[in-house]
Amino acid sequence: MLVKQISLNNWMGHKEISLAFLPGKNLVYGANASGKSSIAKAISFALTGLLPKKTDPRRTDKEMAFVDIIVNFGKKEGDYLLRRQLDKGKKPKTQLFIYDVDELSEALYVGPEAEQFLRERLELSEEIFQRIIYMKEEDVYEFLANPNDAVIKEIDRLIGLEKASRIENELFDLKREVNKQTKFITKQISRTKAGIEVNLGVPPEIKGLKPAKIEKRLNEIENEITDLKKLKDYVEKRDGILEELKTIMIDLGEDEPKELEVKLIERQQTAEKDKETLETKQQKAKEILNNLTSQEKEYKATLTLKKNLVEVILEQKSATAGKGICPTCGREMDPKLTEKVLKNLQEELEKLQGKLEELIDNLKKQKNELKKLNHSIEQVNRRIQYYITQKNAISEKLENLRTCESMIKLFEGKNYPQTINGLEKKLEELNKEERELTKQKGILEGAKAVSEDQINRMKKTEEELKHKEKICDLILETITEAKKKLRLEMTSNVKTVAEEIWEKYKNEHWRIDWDDKFVPTAKPAKAGRVLKAYELSGSERFLILLAIRIAFQKSLEQFNLLIIDEPCQHLDSFNGKLFRDVLTAIEGEAIKQSIIFTYNQDFLESEWDNIVNLSSQ
Amino acid sequence: MEKQIGAVVARTFQEVCEKSNKRAKKDFSKISEEEVAEIEKLLKKIDDKSFNFIAEIKKYLQITEGE
Numbered sequence: 001m002l003v004k005q006i007s008l009n010n011w012m013g014h015k016e017i018s019l020a021f022l023p024g025k026n027l028v029y030g031a032n033a034s035g036k037s038s039i040a041k042a043i044s045f046a047l048t049g050l051l052p053k054k055t056d057p058r059r060t061d062k063e064m065a066f067v068d069i070i071v072n073f074g075k076k077e078g079d080y081l082l083r084r085q086l087d088k089g090k091k092p093k094t095q096l097f098i099y100d101v102d103e104l105s106e107a108l109y110v111g112p113e114a115e116q117f118l119r120e121r122l123e124l125s126e127e128i129f130q131r132i133i134y135m136k137e138e139d140v141y142e143f144l145a146n147p148n149d150a151v152i153k154e155i156d157r158l159i160g161l162e163k164a165s166r167i168e169n170e171l172f173d174l175k176r177e178v179n180k181q182t183k184f185i186t187k188q189i190s191r192t193k194a195g196i197e198v199n200l201g202v203p204p205e206i207k208g209l210k211p212a213k214i215e216k217r218l219n220e221i222e223n224e225i226t227d228l229k230k231l232k233d234y235v236e237k238r239d240g241i242l243e244e245l246k247t248i249m250i251d252l253g254e255d256e257p258k259e260l261e262v263k264l265i266e267r268q269q270t271a272e273k274d275k276e277t278l279e280t281k282q283q284k285a286k287e288i289l290n291n292l293t294s295q296e297k298e299y300k301a302t303l304t305l306k307k308n309l310v311e312v313i314l315e316q317k318s319a320t321a322g323k324g325i326c327p328t329c330g331r332e333m334d335p336k337l338t339e340k341v342l343k344n345l346q347e348e349l350e351k352l353q354g355k356l357e358e359l360i361d362n363l364k365k366q367k368n369e370l371k372k373l374n375h376s377i378e379q380v381n382r383r384i385q386y387y388i389t390q391k392n393a394i395s396e397k398l399e400n401l402r403t404c405e406s407m408i409k410l411f412e413g414k415n416y417p418q419t420i421n422g423l424e425k426k427l428e429e430l431n432k433e434e435r436e437l438t439k440q441k442g443i444l445e446g447a448k449a450v451s452e453d454q455i456n457r458m459k460k461t462e463e464e465l466k467h468k469e470k471i472c473d474l475i476l477e478t479i480t481e482a483k484k485k486l487r488l489e490m491t492s493n494v495k496t497v498a499e500e501i502w503e504k505y506k507n508e509h510w511r512i513d514w515d516d517k518f519v520p521t522a523k524p525a526k527a528g529r530v531l532k533a534y535e536l537s538g539s540e541r542f543l544i545l546l547a548i549r550i551a552f553q554k555s556l557e558q559f560n561l562l563i564i565d566e567p568c569q570h571l572d573s574f575n576g577k578l579f580r581d582v583l584t585a586i587e588g589e590a591i592k593q594s595i596i597f598t599y600n601q602d603f604l605e606s607e608w609d610n611i612v613n614l615s616s617q
Numbered sequence: 618m619e620k621q622i623g624a625v626v627a628r629t630f631q632e633v634c635e636k637s638n639k640r641a642k643k644d645f646s647k648i649s650e651e652e653v654a655e656i657e658k659l660l661k662k663i664d665d666k667s668f669n670f671i672a673e674i675k676k677y678l679q680i681t682e683g684e
Binding site for chain 2: 159160161163164167170171174177178463464466467468470471474475477478479481482485486
């Protein structure tokens with residue numbers, strides 16, 4: 001791009017002015033307040049469309065203002081006149097017109113179309129203009145004032161790494177946001193379980209218990225309940241036996257249950273002795289009865305015999321007129337004798353009858369006695385049987401009692417209650433706890449199932465967020481790497497240009513390098529050692545700035561215009577001359593056109609392709 | 618025209634991702650070819666003044682404030 005001419009009407013300090021520029025080195029010389037910077041700003045306005053900040057650039061708002069600039073964009077195109085028009089009025093409205101300089105009667109493009117045309121040719125914003133083309137005194141001052149990182153900042157600005165740094169900063173914020181969300185979800189995962197337990201109403205005493213612990217406690221309870229039920233059975237059985245034994249003990253007048261058996265055996269033995277005695281008596285009574293029965297038979301036989309004899313004698317007597325037959329010898333007896341015999345027989349019969357009756361009476365008595373004895377024996381037998389039965393029953397009960405007690409003893413170490421009431425109370429408590437734990441176990445298992453599902457979903461989100469974080473990291477790493485690459489490329493160019501300039505114009509071997517933070521280091525021959533940027537002189541630093549600009553211009557073919565406004569205020573006469581020499585000797589390939597604005601007369605001494613003296617305008 | 622850095626950044630991103638994927642042990646640390654391609658597309662556009670890279674990457678990664 002080449003600026004051929006600029007014409008200003010009602011622009012800042014200029015009512016009307018027109019300046020021509022040539023390819024190569026242009027010097028605009030003028031005293032203070034001669035409007036040099038206004039011209040530089042007009043070039044910026046013409047090319048970018050952006051008005052100078054803070055001030056209204058119109059000399060007066062009662063008239064229109066124009067900035068006309070004739071440029072050649074290269075690319076084998078002709079010259080164009082760009083007219084930026086500012087309307088009169090309080091707020092200046094601007095409009096762009098583009099003309100073919102060979103046909104000025106009608107604009108080729110107006111307004112947005114013209115802006116579009118210009119954008120296609122230049123894509124030049126004010127920022128880029130300031131950054132690449134227009135080097136102001138303030139830039140130089142700022143650069144000199146911050147030598148430590150000014151070089152790399154300048155390089156970053158020129159190669160567009162500011163936007164990379166901006167993206168980098170915003171990415172850091174974005175990563176922080178994602179990281180915040182990741183941490184939040186991680187925290188949520190750990191809280192979810194507890195949260196679900198709370199929401200499901202798990203009571204505080206259960207909350208600490210994990211389902212496995214509840215399961216363990218439930219097993220303990222189950223075992224305890226089984227134990228207690230068994231213990232209760234044994235205690236009930238023992239108490240039942242003791243109750244039964246108590247009745248027997250009262251019956252037997254015995255206080256100690258274990259002595260009952262002995263007591264019963266003793267009683268049985270006594271009863272058996274009684275039985276023996278009774279049986280002896282019975283035997284005797286039977287014998288007596290037998291004797292009496294035999295006697296009765298004898299008596300009865302004798303009585304019958306005697307009666308028969310009496311009847312025979314009586315029959316004989318009646319048959320023989322009073323003579324009877326001797327019952328002993330069978331001879332006839334006289335009636336007297338017969339009578340006597342009959343009388344004796346009658347008396348014998350009576351006596352015999354009496355004895356028989358007495359015998360029968362005894363027999364009856366004896367029978368009664370025997371009956372009583374039989375009855376007594378029967379009773380004794382029953383008693384013996386009772387004792388045997390009781391003894392057997394008690395033996396069994398005592399055996400059961402011993403079993404119960406030994407079983408009860410097995411539970412001694414477990415500190416269980418020993419009474420039925422105590423056991424029932426304990427069982428009731430355990431059953432209640434079991435019911436509650438079973439319920440809570442169900443709740444916890446449900447909660448676990450729900451929370452696992454939820455946690456899995458959250459873990460997925462967590463992984464997604466970590467992946468996003470990773471992507472942010474990779475982009476950040478990329479930007480760091482890309483910045484490094486671009487800086488290396490650019491600093492390499494700057495190094496070459498700076499070394500060439502220095503060697504050519506200061507006739508001094510001068511080597512520039514960059515440390516790991518891209519701070520330039522140099523080894524000027526006179527210093528004899530490596531100097532960091534902040535140790536370099538003002539002119540040396542400024543040289544680097546110029547080298548950076550030139551190196552950058554070299555890397556961007558389409559921008560070969562350099563505008564510098566008051567460049568050498570901080571340089572002494574020697575370095576000022578050096579700088580002028582450098583500027584006037586810039587190779588045409590790098591900078592095809594330079595426009596230097598200065599009040600410094602010394603510049604007039606150097607060689608220029610075009611000098612515009614504002615003082616003479 | 619300003620110096621274009623989008624192409625360099627996009628190319629560098631591909632290299633960085635290749636190296637990272639070789640090192641990555643966990644799934645969430647790996648970046649797929651499709652993701653690399655999509656993000657490369659976005660990075661190539663960073664020189665465009667009207668292109669808001671952060672807004673676009675947020676949209677692509679579906680990151681919302683206080684997600």
